[in-house]
Amino acid sequence: MKDPYLDDLKDEFQDYSSQLKKLKKKLLKTKSSESQTKIIKLIDTIAKKMENNQRQSVKVTKSRLKQRKSKK
Secondary structure, three states, rough: OOOOOHHHHHHHHHHHHHHHHHHHHHHHHHOHHHHHHHHHHHHHHHHHHHHHHHHHHHHHHHHHHHHHHOOO
């Protein structure tokens, strides 16, 4: 099913994944506990955004499926 909004959500999710990978590498390299704390908070924030993104994606998908069924 092609849907521009769902495609945007998918792209956002991929961006979040990319950011998480970079932060993970940065976290492993840093020795400072302050830096580690900041990075962990960033990771947590991005993880919450990813969860919201997934919830929204599920809602939109269900809505689109209902629309398709009602058209038939």
